[in-house]
Amino acid sequence: MTSVARLRAPLERLYRDFDWTGRIEKDAIRFPLRYADPADREVAALLAAGLAYGRVDLFAPWVDWALRRMGEAPHRFVLGFDPAKDADRFDGFRYRFNRPRDLAAFCLAAQRVLLRYGSLRQCFLAGYSETDPDVGPALERFVGAFRSQDLRPIFPRGRASRGYRHLFPLPSRGGPCKRLHLFLRWMVRREPPDFGLWREIPPAKLLIPVDTHVENMSRAVGLTRRRSRTWRMAVEITERLRRLDPSDPVKYDFALCHKRMSGDCRDRRDPAVCAPCGLRPVCRHWSRA
């Protein structure tokens, strides 16, 4: 893998120079950004992140659709959610694994979590310990709070749908949990474009949300050699980034992801596309150049 000393300057430059404002409309973060009230932002962010799988141009219209059905204040909508009266608001929702009842279950579970803890932040903090090495143990408990709700008004047989469980993957299953780490990045990081709403959690404890773009970029510059996208890969990449910036290791995530997503990197040697790329000195596609 590429040494930390060689990675430092190219990655710092990428982070510093990346025009994130120009990419915000292509990112799921634009949905929670619509809401000024932190309580609305939390709820909208959790739903938007949960549905942020597949191509952004495919999931974004459905996130927009779902949030519009929840009105101007998603937090208020969730608190007042009545499955008997409100579940059919989501009729017609159809995005890959998810169906209307998954959204209704999300609202009912979020309502119960909010009534018990007061906010999503307080729910997360209830499972958080300063001695944990990262957010993993707290995330397991946070997901458990949503998975353990009695959702029989939505799922009469007592077993949650696959689509609902897909919104809340358990870290202990070993997957990368990209969407949950994305949600945490939005909530915890203090620098734009993230919101810095959960001040009790140090950004140092975050893990990078590894999607296909971050995976490709991380392999290209030698942050990982792992072949499969797992929790371990997220930990490995973050540990390397933590050596570059111990207090804010996932600050590179947005730029890494969008560089690949935008087509500014094709994950192969392309003289025209690669010419202006500052990562070229550490890129494996140019290592023999």
Ligand code: SF4
């Ligand atoms: S040099 Fe080319 S392949 Fe390598 S990271 Fe940059 S754009 Fe991607």
